[in-house]
Amino acid sequence: MSSTAGGGSTQTSGSQGAEGQNLGERLGFKPGMVVQELGWDNDTDDVLRVAIEDCIDADLVDGDYGNVVDAVLLWYRDDDGDLVDGLVDALTDLVGGGAIWLLTPKIGRPQAVEPADIAEAAPIAGLSQTTTAAVSKDWSATRLIAPKTPT
Numbered sequence: 001m002s003s004t005a006g007g008g009s010t011q012t013s014g015s016q017g018a019e020g021q022n023l024g025e026r027l028g029f030k031p032g033m034v035v036q037e038l039g040w041d042n043d044t045d046d047v048l049r050v051a052i053e054d055c056i057d058a059d060l061v062d063g064d065y066g067n068v069v070d071a072v073l074l075w076y077r078d079d080d081g082d083l084v085d086g087l088v089d090a091l092t093d094l095v096g097g098g099a100i101w102l103l104t105p106k107i108g109r110p111q112a113v114e115p116a117d118i119a120e121a122a123p124i125a126g127l128s129q130t131t132t133a134a135v136s137k138d139w140s141a142t143r144l145i146a147p148k149t150p151t
Helices: 018-026 046-056 083-090 115-124
Strands: 035-038 069-075 094-105 128-134 139-145
Touching: 018 046, 035 046, 035 083, 069 083, 083 094, 083 115, 115 128, 115 139
Parallel strands: 035 069, 069 094
Antiparallel strands: 094 139, 128 139
């Protein structure tokens, strides 16, 4: 499994290109990874999505994929229902030790999610919070790690 860069903040300019690809790499994505996207809607950040697809050299897969995935992008807004339920659902196809990138609107934006809500929901869902990064003008990402499954 890949590891991500340290806990610094990451920003994109609203353009694609080298900076967008660097964002995917900074989030720990590598070519050949299978990344599942949940919670997509018309407000998601397409520049970030394309940067991740360019980085993994593949399309994102959806919730109907039906096989294990290396990472999950979970777009979540304050009115999307119970966060713990959303995180547990995101674990369904995730390989043990994999990462969920919880993408939420930044504080001050409509439907923002309070950091305390994420800190409370993650351990209930069996996840550990590691990194938070600003990934676009409107979205923040929180990296949550699933426990490794015993072999």
